Amino acid sequence: MKGIVFSEFIELVEEKFGLEILDAIIEEADLPSQGAYTQVGTYDHKELLVLLDKLSAHSGIDATSLSKIFGEHLLKRFAELYPQFFVxxxxxxxxxxxxxxxxxxxxxxxxxxxxxxxxxxxxxxxxxxxxxxxxxxxxxxxxxxxxxxxxxxxxxxxxxxxxxxxxxxxxxxxxxxxxxx
Ligand code: HEM
The missing domain is CATH 3.90.1520.10 (H-NOX domain)
Incomplete structure (x- = not known):
């Protein structure tokens, strides 16, 4: 999965849940990428599932609801990053x-x-x-x-x-x- 999806997820977590929770979930997830994503890189989509699970444990919000919230955020960001698809x-x-x-x-x-x-x-x-x-x-x-x-x-x-x-x-x-x- 492209890094853009991951980097947007990381930004959303920092913005909505704070740096402390972000650092904690990255550390606990123990990912091959260590959570260092670039927009153009490619990473195992399972990393996103692990991050969602860890965020769920910290926030008390189930992973399905978190995925929906993330999807809404991602659409807004796609509209900013790829305006040509909305013209x-x-x-x-x-x-x-x-x-x-x-x-x-x-x-x-x-x-x-x-x-x-x-x-x-x-x-x-x-x-x-x-x-x-x-x-x-x-x-x-x-x-x-x-x-x-x-x-x-x-x-x-x-x-x-x-x-x-x-x-x-x-x-x-x-x-x-x-x-x-
Ligand atoms: C309009 C601008 C959009 C852009 C630029 C965009 C771009 C992308 C990109 C870059 C990925 C990651 C692909 C990868 O590397 O694995 C992706 C995945 C995905 N996109 Fe879009 N997308 C857009 C709209 C949408 C919309 C409206 C939907 C929903 C109906 C959607 C559904 C998905 C889903 C569910 C995935 C996750 C991969 C999977 O389920 O297999 N996308 N998209």
Whole structure:
């Protein structure tokens, strides 16, 4: 997983939980990288799972909720760092439709070593979209946060339902997203 994801996580922890907790979770996690991430480096995605677990132990917030919070933060940061993906888009469904066909495609071209999930989308009606997340990594809660963050970015509110059909080592989650009037 690209270092940008890790460095944003580290910044969020420092900002929301403080340097002391950040240092403690890095030390306890005992990571191959020692928590020294560069944006362009590549690291084992399991390091993020360990850091989330350690942060959960220190904060008393479960790792799933932390992943969602992180996803929301990450979307805001992506919008700052990669504004080109947000130009000419004025609602969250339109952004979500471009993840596979544009955003992650370009990320993959830029960083061939990146490991991207896939998102198939289908409109159920004008206010409801289905998004199917498939990955060999367990980041559906992060996806949830990124989806919620996309809605907030456009000032929208959506209800998100998750139907998790994952099995060992393979994530398969059907998200049903309903725009609130
Ligand atoms: C709009 C700007 C976005 C950018 C620039 C972006 C970029 C990235 C990058 C660099 C990674 C790390 C890939 C790696 O090296 O392993 C990643 C992973 C991921 N992205 Fe995006 N992304 C964006 C939007 C989204 C949105 C809106 C969603 C949710 C629907 C999403 C879902 C994910 C997930 C779940 C992962 C974790 C990897 C996995 O699950 O297998 N991304 N993205």
């Amino acid at each position: 000419d888009i004025d609602n969250c469904f339109d952004l979500l439709k471009t993840i596979d066909t544009r955003v992650h495609l370009e990320v993959q071209q830029l960083y061939p070593e990146a490991e991207l999930p896939s998102f198939d989308n289908m409109m159920v009606n004008a206010d409801t979209m289905q998004l199917i997340y498939q990955s060999s990594r367990p980041f559906s809660a992060l996806a949830y946060g990124l989806i919620n963050g996309s809605a907030s970015y456009f000032g929208e509110t959506i209800d998100i339902q998750m139907n998790d059909q994952s099995d060992a080592g393979k994530s398969f989650v059907v998200f049903t997203l309903k725009k609130r009037a």
